[in-house]
Amino acid sequence: xxxxxxxxxxxxxxxxxxxxxxxxxxxxxxxxxxxxxxxxxxxxxxxxxxxxxxxxxxxxxxxxxxxxxxxxxxxxxxxxxxxxxxxxxxxxxxxxxxxxxxxxxxxxxxxxxxxxxxxxxxxxxxxxxxxxxxxxxxxxxxxxxxxxxxxxxxxxxxxxxxxxxxxxxxxxxxxxxxxxxxxxxxxxxxxxxxxxxxxxxxxxxxxxxxxxxxxxxxxxxxxxxxxxxxxxxxxxxxxxxxxxxxxxxxxxxxxxxxxxxxxxxxxxxxxxxxxxxxxxxxxxxxxxxxxxxxxxxxxxxxxxxxxxxxxxxxxxxxxxxxxxxxxxxxxxxxxxxxxxxxxxxxxxxxxxxxxxxxxxxxxxxxxxxxxxxxxxxxxxxxxxxxxxxxxxxxxxxxxxxxxxxxxxxxxxxxxxxxxxxxxxxxxxxxxxxxxxxxxxxxxxxxxxxxxxxxxxxxxxxxxxxxxxxxxxxxxxxxxxxxxxxxxxxxxxxxxxxxxxxxxxxxxxxxxxxxxxxxxxxxxxxxxxxxxxxxxxxxxxxxxxxxxxxxxxxxxxxxxxxxxxxxxxxxxxxxxxxxxxxxxxxxxxxxxxxxxxxxxxxxxxxxxxxxxxxxxxxxxxxxxxxxxxxxxxxxxxxxxxxxxxxxxxxxxxxxxxxxxxxxxxxxxxxxxxxxxxxxxxxxxxxxxxxxxxxxxxx
Numbered sequence: 001x002x003x004x005x006x007x008x009x010x011x012x013x014x015x016x017x018x019x020x021x022x023x024x025x026x027x028x029x030x031x032x033x034x035x036x037x038x039x040x041x042x043x044x045x046x047x048x049x050x051x052x053x054x055x056x057x058x059x060x061x062x063x064x065x066x067x068x069x070x071x072x073x074x075x076x077x078x079x080x081x082x083x084x085x086x087x088x089x090x091x092x093x094x095x096x097x098x099x100x101x102x103x104x105x106x107x108x109x110x111x112x113x114x115x116x117x118x119x120x121x122x123x124x125x126x127x128x129x130x131x132x133x134x135x136x137x138x139x140x141x142x143x144x145x146x147x148x149x150x151x152x153x154x155x156x157x158x159x160x161x162x163x164x165x166x167x168x169x170x171x172x173x174x175x176x177x178x179x180x181x182x183x184x185x186x187x188x189x190x191x192x193x194x195x196x197x198x199x200x201x202x203x204x205x206x207x208x209x210x211x212x213x214x215x216x217x218x219x220x221x222x223x224x225x226x227x228x229x230x231x232x233x234x235x236x237x238x239x240x241x242x243x244x245x246x247x248x249x250x251x252x253x254x255x256x257x258x259x260x261x262x263x264x265x266x267x268x269x270x271x272x273x274x275x276x277x278x279x280x281x282x283x284x285x286x287x288x289x290x291x292x293x294x295x296x297x298x299x300x301x302x303x304x305x306x307x308x309x310x311x312x313x314x315x316x317x318x319x320x321x322x323x324x325x326x327x328x329x330x331x332x333x334x335x336x337x338x339x340x341x342x343x344x345x346x347x348x349x350x351x352x353x354x355x356x357x358x359x360x361x362x363x364x365x366x367x368x369x370x371x372x373x374x375x376x377x378x379x380x381x382x383x384x385x386x387x388x389x390x391x392x393x394x395x396x397x398x399x400x401x402x403x404x405x406x407x408x409x410x411x412x413x414x415x416x417x418x419x420x421x422x423x424x425x426x427x428x429x430x431x432x433x434x435x436x437x438x439x440x441x442x443x444x445x446x447x448x449x450x451x452x453x454x455x456x457x458x459x460x461x462x463x464x465x466x467x468x469x470x471x472x473x474x475x476x477x478x479x480x481x482x483x484x485x486x487x488x489x490x491x492x493x494x495x496x497x498x499x500x501x502x503x504x505x506x507x508x509x510x511x512x513x514x515x516x517x518x519x520x521x522x523x524x525x526x527x528x529x530x531x532x533x534x535x536x537x538x539x540x541x542x543x544x545x546x547x548x549x550x551x552x553x554x555x556x557x558x559x560x561x562x563x564x565x566x567x568x569x570x571x572x573x574x575x576x577x578x579x580x581x582x583x584x585x586x587x588x589x590x591x592x593x594x595x596x597x598x599x600x601x602x603x604x605x606x607x608x609x610x611x612x613x614x615x616x617x618x619x620x621x622x623x624x625x626x627x628x629x630x631x632x633x634x635x636x637x638x639x640x641x642x643x644x645x646x647x648x649x650x651x652x653x654x655x656x657x658x659x660x661x662x663x664x665x666x667x668x669x670x671x672x673x674x675x676x677x678x679x680x681x682x683x684x685x686x687x688x689x690x691x692x693x694x695x696x697x
Contacts, residue, residue: 033073049073071097075128083133091178107138138175183212206234294332342496352421359412360430366405384464392465416444417480418500424448439463447477456536473529476521552580
């Protein structure tokens with residue numbers, strides 16, 4: 001800041017001596033004010049300044065030096081009050097001293113921003129500049145005064161004591177109010193300035209109008225802000241526009257949404273929040289405010305939050321985000337959990353278990369409603385008494401009116417059947433209390449636990465769903481076939497749940513591998529399940545005889561006739577087994593005849609191959625070798641006889657017949673090459689009896 005020296009005191013009487021000039025000087029206003037301020041007699045200085053002001057106002061012609069002295073005194077008083085946190089008095093006296101507003105704004109760094117820097121200068125009296133508060137900001141002035149006045153009387157310290165914290169906030173607000181009043185009064189006075197002076201104060205007006213607009217915005221004085229904007233102003237827009245502080249903007253909109261603040265000019269702050277978060281794509285802000293927004297608009301908030309979940313994100317982060325959403329809104333938490341498991345295809349067993357228990361709780365809450373419970377009991381009863389080849393699940397889906405409880409049950413069935421990562425034992429404990437209504441769900445869980453007999457008994461005897469029981473055997477322990485799952489997914493918009501059992505492929509995205517479906521069903525498991533189902537059918541007595549007969553006829557290929565006969569109760573009529581036995585015997589006889597035909601065909605083919613082989617061997621010639629020296633003393637007849645006695649085949653040369661040798665003759669000649677007749681020789685034909693004797697099949 002540039003300092004400006006005040007005028008010197010003047011004397012009207014001079015005494016001229018031989019070697020000096022002397023004068024009697026009166027006490028000036030400045031010297032009196034400085035002396036009183038040094039003694040901390042601020043009220044006396046104020047009275048002195050007011051007397052001088054009244055005197056100057058009464059004069060027709062005012063000396064500029066006297067006006068500067070009065071300004072000096074008021075500025076000294078103002079800064080003295082400012083240093084003692086007497087902000088209202090400070091603002092009033094500084095305005096009376098015609099202080100440059102920039103000097104006061106410099107103590108508010110959060111408001112001045114980049115409006116002026118360290119190189120900018122302001123004219124200040126030298127005596128005033130020496131006594132200005134040395135602190136950098138109003139906040140530092142407040143803290144210094146609290147330390148000076150209250151330390152060490154407030155434990156633990158003035159920075160953390162609740163009393164001083166509250167007092168510090170009050171003083172900061174008072175300081176901002178003082179600055180606002182000062183700037184408003186300065187703008188009013190600047191309107192009446194001479195045009196020549198107004199041109200010189202243009203930089204000051206830019207600072208004043210911009211800071212005043214920021215104060216109106218911070219204190220939510222919308223009408224005053226509009227009035228300032230509507231008037232001719234010098235606001236520097238880049239200085240008051242949001243400087244990347246999106247968090248404060250979101251917080252402002254949130255207060256408008258909650259009703260803590262009101263502003264008729266902001267039409268739809270909720271949509272503005274969604275738009276800003278979508279455009280910025282800041283993961284931290286999206287997670288923070290997306291969770292808050294789940295209480296206001298669950299659907300749009302979940303769209304924001306699911307955008308955070310990517311393939312590279314760790315499952316621990318997903319679980320942490322899920323926990324925060326559940327704490328804010330349990331319904332939104334359930335939907336986000338569905339996204340992680342069904343859309344992101346998470347393989348985290350903990351998430352699958354949480355989703356399974358969530359569906360079970362929703363299902364039990366539906367059963368708690370009397371109307372829903374009665375309807376589901378009636379559907380089970382009507383299905384059991386009727387005659388239909390459809391499964392209970394298909395019957396329930398097609399005959400039950402569309403409602404939220406119905407969708408909950410379908411989603412639960414598809415998930416329990418499709419997922420292999422949850423704990424079926426824990427789920428069964430939740431369902432067993434409502435066994436009479438939830439037999440289908442219990443059968444699915446029993447299948448997951450490997451309790452096949454229990455699952456099949458429930459399907460056959462309790463639910464009377466023979467179709468699902470036979471599907472259970474065919475699919476190796478699963479009740480819901482892919483075709484039914486796909487149909488339910490398409491009809492009720494449950495494709496993500498149906499995809500757990502059957503992949504959903506599109507033109508642009510191939511189907512993902514279902515979680516539960518095995519590539520093939522083990523034949524041994526399939527036969528064992530069919531045997532268990534047969535026993536379950538037969539345990540029902542004659543009431544299930546007809547169904548047993550149909551099952552035997554359908555699965556005859558996988559059943560052993562002797563095992564079935566052993567299981568049939570003696571009192572059952574023969575008609576139950578007649579068709580099964582007839583078909584089994586016919587199939588056995590057919591297999592025997594087919595084997596005979598295959599054997600005969602194979603023998604004929606063997607003869608044909610031998611015939612073709614003989615021609616090749618004949619063209620190649622033969623090689624005759626003598627016996628080894630070690631075998632010369634061994635009687636061939638005895639050797640052959642010994643081998644015969646042992647039951648082993650005798651060793652002989654299969655081409656002996658061609659050379660005319662007898663097996664009993666001793667061959668003395670060395671090996672020789674035998675030239676066979678040419679194939680064109682008429683004396684040798686393929687029907688030579690010797691050829692048939694020399695080649696075995």
